[in-house]
Amino acid sequence: MARDDVPLLERERELAVIADGLAAACGGAGGLLTVEGAAGLGKTRLVQAACDSARSRGMTVLSARAGELERGLPFGVVRTLFETPVGRATAADRAVLLEGAAAMAAPVLGLTTGGGTPVRDGAAFTGLHGLYWLTANLAERGPLLVAVDDAHWADEASLRFLVYLVHRLAALPVLVVVAGRREELGADKELLERLRGDPLTSILQPAPLSEPATAAVVRAAFSPRADAEFCRACRTATGGNPLLLRMMSRVLRDEGADPTAFGGVRVTDWRHRWSPCRCCRGYTGCRATRGRSPVQSRCWATAWR
Numbered sequence: 001m002a003r004d005d006v007p008l009l010e011r012e013r014e015l016a017v018i019a020d021g022l023a024a025a026c027g028g029a030g031g032l033l034t035v036e037g038a039a040g041l042g043k044t045r046l047v048q049a050a051c052d053s054a055r056s057r058g059m060t061v062l063s064a065r066a067g068e069l070e071r072g073l074p075f076g077v078v079r080t081l082f083e084t085p086v087g088r089a090t091a092a093d094r095a096v097l098l099e100g101a102a103a104m105a106a107p108v109l110g111l112t113t114g115g116g117t118p119v120r121d122g123a124a125f126t127g128l129h130g131l132y133w134l135t136a137n138l139a140e141r142g143p144l145l146v147a148v149d150d151a152h153w154a155d156e157a158s159l160r161f162l163v164y165l166v167h168r169l170a171a172l173p174v175l176v177v178v179a180g181r182r183e184e185l186g187a188d189k190e191l192l193e194r195l196r197g198d199p200l201t202s203i204l205q206p207a208p209l210s211e212p213a214t215a216a217v218v219r220a221a222f223s224p225r226a227d228a229e230f231c232r233a234c235r236t237a238t239g240g241n242p243l244l245l246r247m248m249s250r251v252l253r254d255e256g257a258d259p260t261a262f263g264g265v266r267v268t269d270w271r272h273r274w275s276p277c278r279c280c281r282g283y284t285g286c287r288a289t290r291g292r293s294p295v296q297s298r299c300w301a302t303a304w305r
């Protein structure tokens, strides 16, 4: 997702927990943060904030975003995580990173170790163990942040790696951040539940925005003249969901809506149209949206992303 320059509102507590987790990792005590919530509540923004903060502390960031269409690709998320530090490393550096037990990660990443007997693919445990040691080798060079967004779409093998890693984090300078929509968990629910049940896990559940924060978003994204009653109507219509507020503000701006109590009545009237597009989940070309009004035809992602 493209980066957003909109200020992050009402997330002081979450940012403090992230800062604590990063500080602990830098001090050698690893941990896991899960960021949970419905679509649009601001999970990705928090993951991005964690990545930015980690980089500013000099940490190495391994990040990946799972994709719904890539769910069937074993270790797809893992490969993205290690692509930059390992896949793009020089041959000499890669050989160092893949020394010892970490060599067992090479087949998983589609790499050969460049010497010795290639490790047999398909050996699930050895692959996970190799990935763990690769992470440990990277962490020896300095503290790491491992960030996985949209984990509800992650492939099962990558989730197994995260569970394996998290169970061994306590003495590693590694913070793992996993974000996703719990209500959309599928067959891999058990693995994600195991992650959030780990004693090292802190759970973040970003809340909908309050009335004052809603007003700030609407005034910045739609009109600085939006009055209190109008902003209240926007909150009622969207439940304070930041994504819906952004979408709604854009539509209001495009339509030249009246930013007063009078216009607010119309916003309230729109309420029933503002629900996530269940049929296409935001992919373009959704048949169900054809032939409808501009407001109705907007679904989660196509509307503003």
Ligand SMILES: Nc1ncnc2c1ncn2[C@@H]1O[C@H](COP(=O)(O)OP(=O)(O)OP(=O)(O)O)[C@@H](O)[C@H]1O
Binding pocket: 001, 004, 006, 007, 008, 009, 010, 011, 037, 038, 039, 040, 041, 042, 043, 044, 045, 046, 150, 181, 217, 242, 243, 246
């Ligand atoms: N606390 C906040 N203050 C202001 N804007 C926010 C806040 N949180 C999120 N936003 C904005 O709301 C929109 C949606 O946020 P984001 O993409 O992080 O949601 P998400 O929970 O990751 O959604 P999804 O489940 O679809 O991935 C973005 O434009 C983001 O900048």
Ligand SMILES: [Mg+2]
Binding pocket: 043, 044, 045, 149, 150
């Ligand atoms: Mg997101």
